[in-house]
Amino acid sequence: MADTTETLEDRLSRIHRALSDEQFDAVDDVLGDLEPAEIALLLESLPPAARIQLWERVPGEVDGEVLLHVHDEVRSTLLDDMDHAEIVAATSSLDTTDLAEIFEDLPQQVAEDMLRSMDELQRNRLQETLSFEEDSAGRLMRTDTIAVRADVSLETVRRFLRWKETVPDNTHSLMVVDRNGFFVGVLPLARLVSNDPEMAVADLMDDEVDGIQVTMHSREVATLFQTHDLVSAPVVDEAGLLLGRIVIDDIVDVIRENSEQALMNMAGLDEEEDLFAPVMPSAKRRAVWLGINLLTAFLAAWVIGRFEDALDKIVALAVLMPIVASMGGIAGSQTLTLAIRGLALGQISRTNSSWLLRKEIGIAALNGVLWSLVVAVLAVLWFGSIGIGIIIATALVINMLAAGVAGIIIPLMLKRSGIDPALSGSVILTTVTDVVGFMAFLGLATLFLL
Incomplete structure (x- = not known):
């Protein structure tokens, strides 16, 4: 068991020093104290060259467990460094559920050989x-x-049970069937x-437990475990036939992955992206969302261009314009985050x-009125124009109302369309608040100040 007082940064520093100085015994000492999940975290925290060096020092008996815990993209780089025999040896100790999680990442020849080596x-x-x-319950369930x-x-x-001598890990209850x-x-x-x-199982069993449908999405399964404080649950097919069980260990991984996915999606990134991936692949992935953002920026710029005359005549509009868009964007982001x-x-x-x-x-109305009054007073003091103060206050209220509505409507519409709101909601929201904010502010200024 690793020293729980030592931080990841401390371990990384020790590993870096040992690898740089070629003190491989020190590397082995660090790895010997760590669990597979901790080794996986270290591997994900190292640049490619150091990662491969460390991977070659990982004890062979835990290779399979480590591969199971790293993200997909990191797993691919590690598998590329292994030969056929090493991959077979690493994965042969995994149970069916764990093997299924990484099976599709294995080289085709390795996968075929593993299937041939298995019993029926x-x-x-x-x-x-x-x-x-x-992402279904069927992929999470254990058949033991x-x-x-x-x-x-x-x-x-x-x-x-005495005849079996052992019971599967995380067995808290026995499943009862007819x-x-x-x-x-x-x-x-x-x-x-x-x-x-001498009592019968039927007299003591809990018959109020519902089986989880094998096709249920993993997010829904995680929600069930959280709301009902479950540590394990049966998995059944549509007819109610017992197929397996899901345990809390697997659900913890699902919750972590979902949290990472939501965080990365809000920035338009892939949750499996390797932090230390090569420049070109990372740049290509991010370029798509940067391009989409550029299109929305051009839309906002087009709106501004429609009021070029107003901006030429009243410089204060250009100075105050970002305030309207920024306040609407922040208000909308708060609502969007809660909705997602x-x-x-x-x-x-x-x-x-x-x-x-x-x-x-x-x-939005309350905050809009409050902050519009503050901004109006500051604008009047700054530029000495009551008209500008009234216009920016009105535009601010309009944009914050639009942001509040959009923050709810956008994720609902995306959800019903089968699109992940966390992935594209922020881009659409930014477009709405920019366009509405600029149009309201510059439009009102054109109507009443020119």
């Missing part, structure tokens, strides 16, 4: 897992489930060991979206 049961389990959608029948006694179950394998409930291990062995979070958590629906819209309009 392993091969069928892997192919069944791969048949499910990537212990199932017992409801009509047997606790003593029979105990004898069965004679045909359909899920009917769970038997907590605490009840199994603390009650009369609410959609992700399932808190926003058709039944409450109109109420939420009215609330945001009210907030």
Whole structure:
């Protein structure tokens, strides 16, 4: 177990010094104290050359677990550094669920050889897992489930467990099925060991537990675990046949990945992007969203150009113009962030979206009036024109109201269109607040000051 008082930065410094000085024994000492997930984090935090050096020092027995914990793009670079035999050795110790997570990243020849080397049961389990959608419960579930029948006694179950000698990791309950394998409930291990062995499983099982549909999206599964404080849950097909189980360890990974995805999407980035990826691939990925942003910037510039005469005659308009757009953008971003979070958590629906819209309009109106008065006073003191003060105050209220409405409407529309609001919502919102802000401010100035 690693020293919990040592920070990632400290470990990186030690690794860098040891690699630079070719003190490989010191590198091995650091790696020997770390869990696979911690090694994965170190690998993701190193530039390419140092990353490969460190990867070559990672003990072979944990290679598979480390590959499982790194992001896809980093995993690809590590696999490229391994030969056929090394990849097979690293992945052979992974269970079906874990192997399925990285199987499609393996070189084709390696994947084919692994399938041929498996027995029929392993091969069928892997192919069944791969048949499910990537972000579904089927990809998360473990097939090492212990199932017992409801009509047997606790003593029979105990004898069965003694015969097996071991139980799968993170087993807190046994799944209960009928004679045909359909899920009917769970038997907590605490009840199994603390009650009369002659009692039937049916008398002690919890039959109010619902199975998770194998096709359910992983985000919905994570929400169920969070809202019901689950540590494990059964997975069933449409007919109710027990297929496997999902445990909290896997859900923690889902929650982390979803958080990273939301954060990266808001900047138009790929959540799997390697921080230390080569310049050209990274530049290509980011260029797309920069191009889209450029188009929206030209739209705002076109609006400004329509009021060229007003800007030529009243210089104060050019000075104050960014204030209107900036205030609207900030207000809209606040609303947009709350809306995206609410959609992700399932808190926003058709039944409450109109109420939420009215609330945001009210907030925008109050803040708009408050800050428009402040800006109006400052504008009058600065330029000595009451007209400019009134116009910028009015434009500010209009833009903040538009921002509040857009911050709710945009993510709802994107969600219904099947587009991730976190990915494109901010670009659209910025366009709306810029165009509305400039048009309101410059339009009012043209009408009343010229």
